[in-house]
Amino acid sequence: MPALPPVTGGGRSTRRLSGVTDVPKLILASASPARRNLLVAAGIDATVQVSGVDESTVDSTSAQALCLTLARLKAEAVAARLKAEAVAARLNPAGEALVIGCDSVLDLDGKILGKPADPDDARHRWYAMRGRTGVLHTGHCVLHIGTGKRAEAVASTTVHFAEVTDEEIDAYVGTGEPLHVAGAFTLDGRSGPFIESIEGDHSNVIGLSLPLLRRLLAELGIRLTDLWTSR
Numbered sequence: 001m002p003a004l005p006p007v008t009g010g011g012r013s014t015r016r017l018s019g020v021t022d023v024p025k026l027i028l029a030s031a032s033p034a035r036r037n038l039l040v041a042a043g044i045d046a047t048v049q050v051s052g053v054d055e056s057t058v059d060s061t062s063a064q065a066l067c068l069t070l071a072r073l074k075a076e077a078v079a080a081r082l083k084a085e086a087v088a089a090r091l092n093p094a095g096e097a098l099v100i101g102c103d104s105v106l107d108l109d110g111k112i113l114g115k116p117a118d119p120d121d122a123r124h125r126w127y128a129m130r131g132r133t134g135v136l137h138t139g140h141c142v143l144h145i146g147t148g149k150r151a152e153a154v155a156s157t158t159v160h161f162a163e164v165t166d167e168e169i170d171a172y173v174g175t176g177e178p179l180h181v182a183g184a185f186t187l188d189g190r191s192g193p194f195i196e197s198i199e200g201d202h203s204n205v206i207g208l209s210l211p212l213l214r215r216l217l218a219e220l221g222i223r224l225t226d227l228w229t230s231r
Contacts, residue, residue, distance in 0.1 A: 043228040071139035075101030106183030151219035155209035157200030
């Protein structure tokens with residue numbers, strides 16, 4: 001099982017892990033329903049704010065560097081917008097709000113694959129992926145709006161694809177699902193049966209690594225359990 005990269009970030013906040021009374025608000029800088037569903041299942045009712053970042057403007061030969069840069073840009077874009085809105089409304093933009101940005105890409109033998117451009121692109125990706133193994137990388141950036149501190153890292157999970165038939169690929173592409181997800185596949189959707197096995201965190205393949213989120217929050221001096229909507 002591949003190890004997660006070490007956490008990097010802006011250092012610990014002055015908040016202590018014990019005796020926390022304020023419950024931080026978590027804002028998800030992503031339109032992905034799967035990511036929000038993961039948080040809700042973990043007891044966290046995150047508010048969704050789409051970043052509006054144009055992913056095509058960022059390029060890199062490293063899958064890990066690319067997804068981490070995009071995750072950071074998404075978190076920063078939403079944080080800046082919320083600060084500007086607070087200033088315009090003459091409100092205090094600090095508080096305990098947290099923004100999490102995420103971005104996923106599939107590394108298939110050194111080729112970086114994000115969302116497919118169209119059905120033909122999705123179809124040809126599956127022709128290339130079937131029977132082979134790729135690594136799904138998801139960049140995570142957690143940004144504390146009040147302090148400006150952040151913690152970020154990449155989670156990586158190895159994915160083994162089944163030897164699916166042309167007919168199965170055509171049927172899957174026809175659902176439209178692969179057009180909206182990195183690598184043109186999902187673990188929690190219709191292509192789940194086309195995944196033979198994975199090595200690593202399954203929630204990372206869905207779009208957000210919950211174990212890594214816990215570590216990043218701890219880097220900022222916050223327990224994940226403090227974000228639970230009910231105890």
